[in-house]
Amino acid sequence: YDGKCVFCRIARREEPGTELLSCEYEDLVCFRDRKPGAPHHYLVVPVRHMGNCKTLKTEHVPLVKRMMEVGKAVLQKNNFSDLTDVRMGFHWPPFCSISHLHLHVLAPASQLGFLSRLYYRINSYWFIT
Numbered sequence: 001y002d003g004k005c006v007f008c009r010i011a012r013r014e015e016p017g018t019e020l021l022s023c024e025y026e027d028l029v030c031f032r033d034r035k036p037g038a039p040h041h042y043l044v045v046p047v048r049h050m051g052n053c054k055t056l057k058t059e060h061v062p063l064v065k066r067m068m069e070v071g072k073a074v075l076q077k078n079n080f081s082d083l084t085d086v087r088m089g090f091h092w093p094p095f096c097s098i099s100h101l102h103l104h105v106l107a108p109a110s111q112l113g114f115l116s117r118l119y120y121r122i123n124s125y126w127f128i129t
Contacts, residue, residue, distance in 0.1 A: 002049045007100035011047040021074050025066055030074050037116035038087075038106040040080050044070045050101040053090035053128065064103070071105035080107050087112070087120055088129060095126035 002008045010018045011029045021030045027048065033041040044067040056064065071088055075081075087109040090096070104127075106112065106120055122129050 005100050007045045007098055008049050023070050028070055030070050037120055038112050040107040042074050042105040044103040046101055052093050052096050052099050054093050067103045075107050085109050089127050092126050092128055
């Protein structure tokens with residue numbers, strides 16, 4: 001836990017303005033992005049403080065898969081069912097504003113605005129899927 005990290009505080013329910021969405025795993029939380037880039041824009045975050053995506057190793061593959069499962073489940077619970085029109089990924093340092101691992105889940109990807117299409121561009125220098 002890092003008390004200076006906003007995602008750590010959100011995960012511990014210490015940020016009253018952020019509503020946590022239902023999540024099937026106790027070690028992950030999910031909430032709406034405060035600056036949405038799409039009609040559905042959620043962040044899936046490990047409760048335990050982890051560095052950004054650059055710190056991921058092979059042993060983290062199951063964690064990332066579970067993060068993606070949570071993202072898909074939250075979309076479906078919010079009446080979005082076209083899972084072929086979804087963009088999920090991580091901002092690559094130094095392009096991530098918070099250094100706590102977080103998966104962006106955006107849908108429908110076909111409705112991303114001009115800036116969001118740039119900011120969340122698949123496998124760009126700053127966003128990896």
